[in-house]
Amino acid sequence: MGSGAVAGLGQTGRAITRDAILASGTILTLVAALSFLRADSGWLRRSVESLALFGSDPSLMTDGSFLAILIRNAGVAAFLFSGVVTAGVTTLAALVLTAFAIGTSMALVQSASGWIRLLGDVAWYAPIEFASLAVVGAAGLVPLLSALRAGAGDSEERQPRRGPLHRYLAALPAALRLGVLGFVGIVIGAAVESAVIALR
Secondary structure, eight states: OOGGGGGGGHHHHHHHHHHHHHHHHHHHHHHHHHHHHHOOHHHHHHHHHHOOTTOSOTHHHHOOSHHHHHHHHHHHHHHHHGGGTTTTHHHHHHHHHHHHHHHHHHHHHHHHHOHHHHHHHHHHHHHHHHHHHHHHHHHHHHHHHHHHSOOTTSOTTTSOOOOHHHHHHHTHHHHHHHHHHHHHHHHHHHHHHHHHHHTO
């Protein structure tokens, strides 16, 4: 999905992108699954009321319009992407917080409405949004992974060995392209989610 986004980085760049997507997706999946499995309904209701992960306007949390969903998800995506300027630190934090929010939200819906509603509604848009968030999270990790990995996959003649800072900075355009790819998916996911909500 993202190997074209780092075409300028060669074989090593594609491997870094693959590893970043794998890491991002794994963190999102594991933390979301754990938070879903560990949640109990009383704790969930109290937590959802007290958490303001997606902004100070509580109406954005429940508004099912395209714009509200897009604003909410774009804010999360920006947090995930912010790792490009923080050496991945904020991306890692955002991955954990986002996955926790996904898992607890799904547990709340399942607790309140049952599995049929959860799977019936969410199945249309959740895979798109989840994959898109994983791609944006990967974009936030690409510069860090590039800095940590020497250009072992590229021949010395084609690309001389560079220092970590140079590799970090050289990966920023690829991270931006990967982030844009993920954001396009977020826009599509928001459109599908708002359509599903409108058709309920």
